[in-house]
Amino acid sequence: MRTLLCTIASLALLVSPAQSQVAYYGRLGLTASTKLIRDAVVQEIDVQPGLAPTIVLGASVPFAPTYQAGLEASLTSSGFHSSELGVETDLGTLRTGSLLLNLEGPLAPRLSWRGGFGVIRYWPADQEGIFLRGGTSRFLAGAGMDYLAPLLASWDLMISLRYDFHRFTTDELSARGFSGSQGVQRLSLSAGLARARR
Amino acid sequence: MKIPAALPILGILIASISCADIASPTRSNAYEWRRIEPAGPGTAETLSFHWPASRLPVKVWAEDTLNLPAKVQAGIDKWKAAFLYREYDAVTVADSNLADVVVRLAPPSKLTLDVVRMRALAPECEGATDFDLPSGSRELQVPVRVFVNPRFDPASPGVDQCLALTVTHEMGHTIGIFDHSPSSSDIMFFDPVVSDLSASDRATAELVYHTSPNVTVSAR
Numbered sequence: 001m002r003t004l005l006c007t008i009a010s011l012a013l014l015v016s017p018a019q020s021q022v023a024y025y026g027r028l029g030l031t032a033s034t035k036l037i038r039d040a041v042v043q044e045i046d047v048q049p050g051l052a053p054t055i056v057l058g059a060s061v062p063f064a065p066t067y068q069a070g071l072e073a074s075l076t077s078s079g080f081h082s083s084e085l086g087v088e089t090d091l092g093t094l095r096t097g098s099l100l101l102n103l104e105g106p107l108a109p110r111l112s113w114r115g116g117f118g119v120i121r122y123w124p125a126d127q128e129g130i131f132l133r134g135g136t137s138r139f140l141a142g143a144g145m146d147y148l149a150p151l152l153a154s155w156d157l158m159i160s161l162r163y164d165f166h167r168f169t170t171d172e173l174s175a176r177g178f179s180g181s182q183g184v185q186r187l188s189l190s191a192g193l194a195r196a197r198r
Numbered sequence: 199m200k201i202p203a204a205l206p207i208l209g210i211l212i213a214s215i216s217c218a219d220i221a222s223p224t225r226s227n228a229y230e231w232r233r234i235e236p237a238g239p240g241t242a243e244t245l246s247f248h249w250p251a252s253r254l255p256v257k258v259w260a261e262d263t264l265n266l267p268a269k270v271q272a273g274i275d276k277w278k279a280a281f282l283y284r285e286y287d288a289v290t291v292a293d294s295n296l297a298d299v300v301v302r303l304a305p306p307s308k309l310t311l312d313v314v315r316m317r318a319l320a321p322e323c324e325g326a327t328d329f330d331l332p333s334g335s336r337e338l339q340v341p342v343r344v345f346v347n348p349r350f351d352p353a354s355p356g357v358d359q360c361l362a363l364t365v366t367h368e369m370g371h372t373i374g375i376f377d378h379s380p381s382s383s384d385i386m387f388f389d390p391v392v393s394d395l396s397a398s399d400r401a402t403a404e405l406v407y408h409t410s411p412n413v414t415v416s417a418r
Contacts, residue, residue, distance in 0.1 A: 037220060038219050038220065038222075039220075039222045039282070040222050041222075041225065041404050041405060041408040042405065042408040042409055043408065045283060045408075047283070082283040082284075084283075084408070087251075089251065089283055089284055089285075090284070091283065091284055092284075128278070128279070128284075129281065129282045129283060129284060130282050130283075132279055168220070169220060172282075173220070173282075176223055176282070176397075176400075177223030177224075177397075178220055178221065178222060178223060179220070179221045179223075180218060180219070180220050180221050181220055182219055182220040183218070183219070
């Protein structure tokens with residue numbers, strides 16, 4: 001995990017912002033997530049975050065004629081709940097932060113793709129239940145598409161669709177005898193402003 | 199450098215589809231928690247209970263002597279930590295009239311027919327939890343009464359520790375563990391010697407709260 005963070009930071013510093021055309025952006029949106037756990041005490045129990053308001057900040061620099069390298073950070077905050085036989089129990093508030101090193105390229109006019117790897121960190125508001133021993137950090141892989149449309153002289157409207165995937169577990173779950181980890185997929189839609197590179 | 203645009207997306211999709219779910223523990227180390235009561239010649243009934251979500255947090259009052267409130271709070275915290283999905287919660291209250299569970303430093307009161315009693319018999323102290331369950335009824339009457347009582351001078355060695363673990367043991371009965379563990383490594387052993395919950399205690403508590411009870415609780 002530490003190695004990956006160092007790699008991300010090193011790559012981000014490889015190209016000096018002063019010497020290149022750095023594009024910045026910020027967006028607001030919503031993120032949906034699949035379940036974090038599927039347990040079975042007597043009946044099946046699922047734990048899933050709710051639809052999460054999301055803030056995204058990022059930057060990218062060109063490193064080949066048509067490709068950019070980018071670093072994107074996103075924060076989400078939502079409730080999460082367990083459900084058993086259709087009965088939901090509120091488990092409190094869960095925040096996530098993710099950092100992705102992306103490769104970006106053109107897909108169509110005004111449309112670009114991106115894919116990358118990074119880390120995601122879960123921060124529960126309460127240290128209890130599945131997070132009794134604290135939050136957890138996991139590797140993350142993600143991809144997405146961006147739509148950019150000129151809006152102002154040096155700002156574009158940016159609409160983005162993101163998908164990412166990681167495997168979830170916590171120290172408490174491991175201590176309780178859970179084995180392996182749960183594949184978690186997230187999908188987010190967001191809109192914001194990007195400082196144009198033109 | 200030409201990278202097919204769909205390659206990263208395709209890779210992630212393949213990875214996600216091929217990944218398995220997390221595997222739950224079996225919880226096979228849980229012990230019997232239900233109470234088997236004689237119900238007549240040759241017959242018995244099995245009682246199971248847990249606090250419904252609508253009654254959480256359970257309100258607990260403790261007599262303010264020999265640091266009992268702190269011991270009760272520690273017991274509540276230990277049992278709350280046994281659960282992964284907020285199945286159980288409890289708070290201490292200052293007024294015993296508002297309590298679902300009343301904890302006193304006293305010998306157990308005289309047993310009557312309508313009381314289901316669970317006892318703990320450690321060397322330095324004793325404990326008991328009484329549930330009022332009127333004959334023929336399946337509705338438990340609150341408050342549940344917990345008694346803990348030192349057998350020697352409270353300043354004697356081991357008595358304070360005994361009171362602490364006995365309170366945790368009795369709190370285990372109040373959450374719905376109506377029987378004792380056969381293992382001395384569990385806090386719910388009839389003569390408790392450990393101070394913390396074991397994996398078996400936690401697994402049993404989880405089963406209690408995910409099994410439909412046949413005993414309900416009266417309105418407060």
